[in-house]
Amino acid sequence: MFRIYCPYCGELREEEEFHPKGPAHLARPADPDNCTDEQWGDFLYFRDNPRGLHNELWVHALGCRKFFNVTRDTQTYLIKGSYRLGESPDQARTSGDQA
Amino acid sequence: MSELQTDTRVSIMNQMPEAGVTARSALYFSQAATQPVFGPGQAQVFLWEDALRGQLVIRGDAGNTDFAKGVSSALDLALPGQLSSSVSATMALLWIAPDEWLLLCDLEQAFAIETRLRDALTGHYAVINVSGGQTQIRLAGSAAASVLQKSMPYAVSDAHFPVGKVVTTALSKTQATVRRIDSTDWELTVRRSFADYAWRWLTDASREYGLHLGQPEHNEN
Numbered sequence: 001m002f003r004i005y006c007p008y009c010g011e012l013r014e015e016e017e018f019h020p021k022g023p024a025h026l027a028r029p030a031d032p033d034n035c036t037d038e039q040w041g042d043f044l045y046f047r048d049n050p051r052g053l054h055n056e057l058w059v060h061a062l063g064c065r066k067f068f069n070v071t072r073d074t075q076t077y078l079i080k081g082s083y084r085l086g087e088s089p090d091q092a093r094t095s096g097d098q099a
Numbered sequence: 100m101s102e103l104q105t106d107t108r109v110s111i112m113n114q115m116p117e118a119g120v121t122a123r124s125a126l127y128f129s130q131a132a133t134q135p136v137f138g139p140g141q142a143q144v145f146l147w148e149d150a151l152r153g154q155l156v157i158r159g160d161a162g163n164t165d166f167a168k169g170v171s172s173a174l175d176l177a178l179p180g181q182l183s184s185s186v187s188a189t190m191a192l193l194w195i196a197p198d199e200w201l202l203l204c205d206l207e208q209a210f211a212i213e214t215r216l217r218d219a220l221t222g223h224y225a226v227i228n229v230s231g232g233q234t235q236i237r238l239a240g241s242a243a244a245s246v247l248q249k250s251m252p253y254a255v256s257d258a259h260f261p262v263g264k265v266v267t268t269a270l271s272k273t274q275a276t277v278r279r280i281d282s283t284d285w286e287l288t289v290r291r292s293f294a295d296y297a298w299r300w301l302t303d304a305s306r307e308y309g310l311h312l313g314q315p316e317h318n319e320n
Contacts, residue, residue: 008197010181014252016269062269064196097181 004058005082008066010097017062023047024055024069051075055089058082111217113210114228124150125234125294133302135312142311143242146301149235149286153209155202156195157216159224166224173219174202174212184265184278193265193278193288201276201288206230234294238285238301239315242308247277247285250304257282271300 003012029035029043054074059067071080071092081092116122126148136142159166167178176185176192178200185192189208193201204212209230216226238246244255253268254260260279267276273296276288289297302310 013268016252062274063267064199066196 002077002079004070004079005094006060006063006066007068007082007084007093007097008064009060012094013060013063017060019059019061021057021059021067024057049074053080111210111213111228114230115207115210122151124148125291126150126236126298129295129298130312133298133312135310136306137309137311139311139313139316141309143240143308144246144305144310145237145239145243145313145315146298146305146310147237147313148298149237151206152230152235153202153204153206153212154228154230154233154288155204155209155213155216156225156227156229157192157200157202158198158227159220160198163222165222166220169219169221169224170200170216173215179265182264182266184263186263191278193276195265195267195276201229203235231291233288233290236287236289236294236297236301237314238287238305239281239283240308240311241283242305243283243285245308246301246304250300251275251277253277255279270297273297 002015004015004018005012006018026043029039032040051074054072056070056072057067058070059065068082068084069087069089069092070082071089072078073080079094081094083089083091083093127150130148139145157170159170161167161178161180170176170178174187174190174192176187176190179185179192179194181194181197183194189205190212191203193203195201202212209228213226213228220226247255250271251268253266260266262279262281265276265278267274270277270287270289273289273293275297278286278288280286287297
């Protein structure tokens with residue numbers, strides 16, 4: 001068990017409350033009708049499997065049900081921090097969203 | 100702006116049946132099948148269903164002052180922030196998510212309150228009557244916190260979970276919105292389809308402490 005910071009609840013919560021939802025910041029082709037099959041296939045099916053820091057999309061499924069991003073090290077499983085959608089990875093944090 | 104964007108009217112109906120229809124709560128049959136372990140004198144855990152409450156989900160942007168003011172003027176309750184609640188004599192407003200709140204009220208009053216909210220709110224918001232979709236289980240007594248602690252991953256110590264706090268978390272294999280009403284008095288909001296599971300789990304978890312089905316005698320609620 002490890003704990004993940006939810007930037008919407010402003011608390012560290014148990015992993016049990018969360019679900020991973022794949023890599024973050026996937027760019028959808030701007031004009032899907034005119035992109036190549038390869039570009040569309042890359043967007044739909046092909047994912048990077050990096051060694052080291054990785055930005056991922058998670059959902060607080062059993063809590064506030066909000067999606068947010070997590071920066072995690074795929075080698076050590078160390079979670080560097082979480083940040084809200086629309087924020088950049090350098091804003092990843094593990095505390096400080098108390099209203 | 101076109102009419103489509105400004106017109107927020109929806110057809111709503113009073114979901115209360117006419118008089119003479121027997122209402123049965125989500126735990127009507129589960130409660131009938133449960134046996135108490137001790138009488139109220141020896142029990143350290145009191146478990147009962149706060150049945151058939153009116154429940155409205157309110158959604159909107161907390162940063163929008165019109166929305167926040169509209170809700171507080173219609174309910175006479177301030178919109179609670181992160182993980183907290185606002186309580187009046189007949190109502191409780193619980194924070195669920197940054198843009199979602201749960202209002203607990205009298206079932207008979209739910210339609211009137213929903214109408215009042217819709218009159219007070221404008222723009223992008225939602226009010227949904229979910230009274231039939233979930234139910235409230237109340238847990239009280241000196242060992243209530245111990246029962247919760249072995250059922251949830253969230254720490255229920257006084258410092259971490261003070262009175263008035265609202266936390267939605269895992270309850271065994273399901274989900275519950277837990278509100279601390281008083282130091283030894285807890286309220287769990289569970290979905291109707293999981294209510295029987297949560298009830299059985301809690302009765303089983305309470306047995307070692309001595310379980311009494313019903314409210315403590317001194318309780319004024």
